[in-house]
Amino acid sequence: MENYIIEMLNITKEFPGIVANDDITLRLKKGEIHALLGENGAGKSTLMSVLFGLYQPEKGEIRMNGQPVKINNPNDANALGIGMVHQHFKLVEIFTVLENIILGVEPNKMGFLQKQEARDKVVALSEKYGLKVDPDSLIEDITVGMQQRVEILKMLYRDNEILIFDEPTAVLTPQEIKELLQIMKGFAAEGKSILFITHKLNEIMEVADRCSVLRKGKYIGTVEVQETTKEELSRMMVGRDISFSVDKEDRNPGDVVLSVRDVTVASKTHKNNSVKGVSFDVRAGEIVCLAGIDGNGQTEFVHALTGLEKLVSGSISLCGKDITKASIRERSTSGMSHIPEDRHKHGLVLDYSLEENLVLQRYWQPQFQNKGFIKFDEMRKYAEKLIEKFDIRSGQGPVTPARSMSGGNQQKAIIAREIDKDHELLVAVQPTRGLDVGAIEYIHKQLIERRDAGKAVLLVSLELEEVMNVSDRILVMYEGEIVGELDPKSTTVQELGLYMSGAKRDTPKEIKNAG
Amino acid sequence: MRDNNNSPINQKINIKKITNLPGFSSFTSALMAIVLGLIFGFFVMLAAAPANAVAGFRYVLMGGLGRIGDVFYFATPILMTGLAVGFAFKMGLFNIGASGQYTMGMFFALYVGFMWDLPGAMQWIAAIIAGMVGGMLWGLIPGIFKALMNVNEVITSIMFNYIGMYLVDMLIQGNSVMYISTKTRTNYLPSTVQIPSLGIPGSNVNLGIIFAIIFGVILYIVLQKTTFGYELKATGFNKYAAEYAGMKGKTNIIITMAIAGGLAGLGGAFAILAPSAIAGSSMTYEPVNIIAANGFNGIAVALLGSAHPIGTIFSALFISYIQRGGTLASLVGYKPEIIDIVIAVIIYFSAFAMIMNHAAASFVKKRLGKVDKAADTFALQEDDPNNSEKGAE
Numbered sequence: 001m002e003n004y005i006i007e008m009l010n011i012t013k014e015f016p017g018i019v020a021n022d023d024i025t026l027r028l029k030k031g032e033i034h035a036l037l038g039e040n041g042a043g044k045s046t047l048m049s050v051l052f053g054l055y056q057p058e059k060g061e062i063r064m065n066g067q068p069v070k071i072n073n074p075n076d077a078n079a080l081g082i083g084m085v086h087q088h089f090k091l092v093e094i095f096t097v098l099e100n101i102i103l104g105v106e107p108n109k110m111g112f113l114q115k116q117e118a119r120d121k122v123v124a125l126s127e128k129y130g131l132k133v134d135p136d137s138l139i140e141d142i143t144v145g146m147q148q149r150v151e152i153l154k155m156l157y158r159d160n161e162i163l164i165f166d167e168p169t170a171v172l173t174p175q176e177i178k179e180l181l182q183i184m185k186g187f188a189a190e191g192k193s194i195l196f197i198t199h200k201l202n203e204i205m206e207v208a209d210r211c212s213v214l215r216k217g218k219y220i221g222t223v224e225v226q227e228t229t230k231e232e233l234s235r236m237m238v239g240r241d242i243s244f245s246v247d248k249e250d251r252n253p254g255d256v257v258l259s260v261r262d263v264t265v266a267s268k269t270h271k272n273n274s275v276k277g278v279s280f281d282v283r284a285g286e287i288v289c290l291a292g293i294d295g296n297g298q299t300e301f302v303h304a305l306t307g308l309e310k311l312v313s314g315s316i317s318l319c320g321k322d323i324t325k326a327s328i329r330e331r332s333t334s335g336m337s338h339i340p341e342d343r344h345k346h347g348l349v350l351d352y353s354l355e356e357n358l359v360l361q362r363y364w365q366p367q368f369q370n371k372g373f374i375k376f377d378e379m380r381k382y383a384e385k386l387i388e389k390f391d392i393r394s395g396q397g398p399v400t401p402a403r404s405m406s407g408g409n410q411q412k413a414i415i416a417r418e419i420d421k422d423h424e425l426l427v428a429v430q431p432t433r434g435l436d437v438g439a440i441e442y443i444h445k446q447l448i449e450r451r452d453a454g455k456a457v458l459l460v461s462l463e464l465e466e467v468m469n470v471s472d473r474i475l476v477m478y479e480g481e482i483v484g485e486l487d488p489k490s491t492t493v494q495e496l497g498l499y500m501s502g503a504k505r506d507t508p509k510e511i512k513n514a515g
Numbered sequence: 516m517r518d519n520n521n522s523p524i525n526q527k528i529n530i531k532k533i534t535n536l537p538g539f540s541s542f543t544s545a546l547m548a549i550v551l552g553l554i555f556g557f558f559v560m561l562a563a564a565p566a567n568a569v570a571g572f573r574y575v576l577m578g579g580l581g582r583i584g585d586v587f588y589f590a591t592p593i594l595m596t597g598l599a600v601g602f603a604f605k606m607g608l609f610n611i612g613a614s615g616q617y618t619m620g621m622f623f624a625l626y627v628g629f630m631w632d633l634p635g636a637m638q639w640i641a642a643i644i645a646g647m648v649g650g651m652l653w654g655l656i657p658g659i660f661k662a663l664m665n666v667n668e669v670i671t672s673i674m675f676n677y678i679g680m681y682l683v684d685m686l687i688q689g690n691s692v693m694y695i696s697t698k699t700r701t702n703y704l705p706s707t708v709q710i711p712s713l714g715i716p717g718s719n720v721n722l723g724i725i726f727a728i729i730f731g732v733i734l735y736i737v738l739q740k741t742t743f744g745y746e747l748k749a750t751g752f753n754k755y756a757a758e759y760a761g762m763k764g765k766t767n768i769i770i771t772m773a774i775a776g777g778l779a780g781l782g783g784a785f786a787i788l789a790p791s792a793i794a795g796s797s798m799t800y801e802p803v804n805i806i807a808a809n810g811f812n813g814i815a816v817a818l819l820g821s822a823h824p825i826g827t828i829f830s831a832l833f834i835s836y837i838q839r840g841g842t843l844a845s846l847v848g849y850k851p852e853i854i855d856i857v858i859a860v861i862i863y864f865s866a867f868a869m870i871m872n873h874a875a876a877s878f879v880k881k882r883l884g885k886v887d888k889a890a891d892t893f894a895l896q897e898d899d900p901n902n903s904e905k906g907a908e
Binding site: 306327332338345347348350352360361363364369372374376 | 740741742743745748749752753755756757758759760761762763
């Protein structure tokens with residue numbers, strides 16, 4: 001018998017109307033990096049929640065070192081040495097790094113906090129594993145990468161032996177990803193066992209020893225990473241072949257559609273401006289990508305561009321028309337479509353049905369209303385048309401509550417709505433965030449189709465692969481400024497990463513020349 | 516086995532249709548609130564005076580039946596304030612100022628009733644419209660504060676309850692036509708200003724209830740069928756998405772608050788313009804610095820009706836019904852406050868029931884759902900239709 005530290009045997013977990021985990025078996029060897037791969041809704045998170053004690057399975061058992069264990073809550077999991085870095089960090093923003101690490105296991109004497117003891121342990125751990133953090137910085141002041149190190153230190157501080165990483169690389173720069181993967185390898189070499197949840201096949205190929213694949217709540221199989229290929233993994237995950245290279249022909253861009261000049265936007269959180277004098281053009285028939293690490297002013301810039309926030313200074317024109325001060329509705333009717341960054345906050349009214357969401361940008365048009373009364377039959381017809389054309393899948397068709405749809409189909413609904421509306425410029429902000437390869441492939445196709453139809457596309461993305469594959473031109477944003485303009489054909493991911501992290505920047509003159 | 520299953524499965528599909536209706540869980544939650552509230556109310560009565568509890572509780576439950584006219588009469592103002600609270604709530608605004616709007620509406624109606632001289636029915640119609648305008652004004656101001664300066668509408672509308680009440684009391688006391696200082700109340704309105712009675716003997720029920728129900732239905736249509744309703748609900752559900760879609764949030768806030776105020780103002784007008792059963796008299800207002808309770812009752816009505824206009828009609832009627840019964844319980848020695856406690860408990864449970872409704876509705880659904888898989892446990896599903904039918908009664 002092999003040395004399995006954790007065995008999850010025949011786990012079945014049902015929710016009303018859905019079997020999230022159907023007879024899933026996962027075996028984790030001591031000292032290995034085990035990747036868990038699957039589309040959204042495949043049941044990865046549910047399975048990890050079962051392991052972490054957040055859910056109780058209907059069937060199946062968990063064994064540790066061959067002994068059955070019962071994990072009723074996260075405290076039990078912690079006591080068994082299971083730790084988890086969640087996708088959305090569980091940190092107290094206004095506490096220091098040290099305070100966050102000891103939160104819940106504070107060393108104390110008679111109720112008085114013994115910080116020095118804790119600090120020594122944290123410093124020792126951070127030196128040992130090369131997790132550089134300042135124990136006294138506030139969480140809100142440090143970068144996302146550092147916040148993640150704090151989460152990792154939390155697990156180490158609790159002497160966890162089984163480490164779960166839930167999509168840890170989504171928020172990191174290429175350099176940071178490299179460091180993280182190195183650190184993970186270090187843990188494994190030391191005998192810690194790692195469960196690594198990810199969508200990214202490259203990372204699996206790089207660090208994982210074995211990979212288990214889930215699809216639609218079912219266990220598909222476990223493979224030795226050395227004996228497999230990316231293509232095979234994606235086929236196991238999606239159930240069909242996926243093309244990784246984005247097929248697109250070269251196009252000659254046409255007239256300028258969007259022209260942005262010296263746009264400056266104030267920050268809501270600090271006194272500095274979050275966007276400082278940004279200028280660029282987007283032409284018809286090209287995809288311009290605004291790349292950068294999250295939090296470098298892209299969100300604020302897009303809000304100013306789409307009218308959700310006011311500019312401090314600068315001007316924006318769309319198809320030759322000045323829209324600097326135009327309302328959101330005016331921008332929309334002037335030809336701007338916007339796939340928002342946060343589909344739940346801005347993109348959808350989750351309590352509305354799918355059809356009501358599909359007309360969100362055009363319910364006021366004569367096609368859908370007569371003297372203020374909504375034409376429900378027209379709305380239904382239109383929704384059915386879009387559902388068919390864009391292959392939006394949902395439980396009850398047009399009347400499905402948007403809330404009950406999967407993330408990928410919610411995004412498809414938004415894309416359908418924004419693309420079907422008359423537009424000259426499509427602003428797509430992280431359109432593939434949190435989606436699986438099948439949906440990503442679909443969305444990339446749609447973006448390129450828009451370009452080929454002669455529309456201007458401004459893509460804001462944090463995903464390097466997306467930036468490199470989809471765009472015709474890359475603008476890198478760092479601390480609210482555009483620090484470089486790159487051609488995806490002649491640049492490398494490494495170079496892009498240097499610009500994104502602020503290590504390299506062109507002077508404004510060079511950028512202008514390049515453009 | 517198969518044959519046996521046929522009819523229950525058909526039944527089950529029908530029930531499923533009902534349980535999947537969006538209003539179903541609101542309905543079950545209101546029902547549950549009422550049942551739990553009544554049970555608790557019975558215990559309160561039992562504790563207060565055990566010997567009379569059964570007789571008293573019978574009055575609470577059945578007493579309203581003998582006074583249907585009064586049930587409708589007293590339902591009128593709370594229905595209007597309920598609609599006022601519920602309508603604003605659909606947009607995510609908590610209009611706690613229905614009292615002030617109600618009082619302003621009443622004052623405007625009184626003013627037109629006393630000071631204007633219009634021919635025949637014009638008089639009471641003009642007074643009703645004036646009431647609406649008065650309420651609108653009092654809803655509009657917090658709406659403008661909210662829209663333009665982002666001042667929380669809860670705070671402004673609470674303040675406007677007091678401002679409205681003191682202002683009205685001052686204005687009435689200073690007007691010798693309207694006010695009889697020796698009796699500390701307003702003068703009797705001329706009968707031409709009173710809304711025509713529906714002619715049910717022993718009750719003041721009048722056209723007001725018909726208007727109120729019509730307003731409820733109109734609001735339902737506005738909310739469900741118009742682009743304005745679409746925008747309003749979208750803003751209430753997710754104001755960020757509404758903004759993203761280019762809806763004019765600020766204008767909509769102001770319009771919504773004005774409409775809500777107008778509804779509460781109508782409630783005030785309907786209350787003060789109601790006909791009196793005693794010839795030569797009328798409803799009167801006592802300017803004694805008390806906030807109108809009907810405004811706050813409107814919050815309860817809206818809550819029990821899940822802010823749905825049609826639901827609000829029924830909840831106003833129900834609360835009025837139980838109140839009538841409650842007053843009758845005093846015949847066996849209960850204080851009318853007991854019934855206020857029972858009503859308060861019902862409202863209290865309706866807040867709970869918002870949470871429990873999911874449990875209740877999904878319980879029914881789950882039992883039906885399980886039958887899908889295990890066809891031979893159809894005994895269960897026969898229980899379910901019965902249960903929910905009982906509930907529906």
